[in-house]
């Protein structure tokens with residue numbers, strides 16, 4: 570027992586050291602990466618299942634590190650949430666999306682809405698509203714073309730504070746989506762209390778529930794409830810035809826996932842929407 574304990578302990582130390590090292594590396598390089606334009610925005614299309622056409626896209630950030638290549642946000646977002654660099658990153662993504670939309674408008678392309686992920690830390694930042702307003706004014710982008718995705722866990726802290734910010738954002742014309750719906754605690758009072766326009770059903774939720782009858786009933790009721798509350802439902806992480814059939818059957822309007830397309834570079838998305 571003693572030996573086993575010791576070796577698992579060493580293993581743990583090594584893992585931890587590796588992780589600490591990687592985290593330090595990321596933190597050391599983040600500012601330069603921002604200056605050098607290494608954070609790039611990918612877009613993943615959302616499909617309107619009723620009419621079988623594009624409904625817009627979600628902006629997802631990647632880090633194009635010259636040595637490591639493309640790094641997934643799952644690696645660096647939690648670190649940036651801890652050291653608050655996420656505020657800068659979220660605003661940079663927001664700004665890139667505005668530049669993109671304004672370019673499309675100038676080219677006479679009727680742009681579809683784009684959604685941007687906003688971390689809890691960013692939402693709580695004092696100048697958040699001011700920054701957003703300055704950016705959309707500067708690029709002359711109508712706020713209705715931008716949807717802000719907030720994770721469900723956000724809404725469980727400082728309820729009133731968050732509600733006030735969301736109301737202010739809506740007043741400015743942004744639409745609000747509750748991301749990762751179904752993963753947190755729950756959920757139904759969130760729908761009632763927060764002025765959301767959209768809920769995004771989490772991939773894990775869809776996977777675990779769409780396989781059995783009881784689960785299907787749960788999802789179908791949630792979709793109905795959201796609709797009765799005048800919210801749209803986006804199903805995330807849709808990978809199979811069976812899932813699409815089920816979503817159509819319960820009148821879930823919008824879907825996003827590898828079944829249709831993976832997140833792609835902006836140029837690729839552009840040629841996709843231009844060709845349709």
Ligand code: C2E
Nearest residue numbers: 629630641642643662686687688806807808826827828832
């Ligand atoms: P999320 O907002 O829930 O985004 C959906 C994630 O699921 C994306 O991962 C997307 O690539 C992936 N995905 C989409 N369809 C499928 C599918 O059919 N199957 C599977 N297995 N996965 C699918 P990604 O791009 O790695 O982003 C991970 C998370 O990082 C995002 O989860 C979001 O929470 C965060 N994130 C990404 N960009 C930003 C950002 O600019 N700001 C903030 N604050 N967070 C971001």
Ligand code: CA
Nearest residue numbers: 627686718748
């Ligand atoms: Ca999201």
Ligand code: CA
Nearest residue numbers: 748749769805
């Ligand atoms: Ca999500």
Ligand code: CA
Nearest residue numbers: 748749771772
């Ligand atoms: Ca997620």
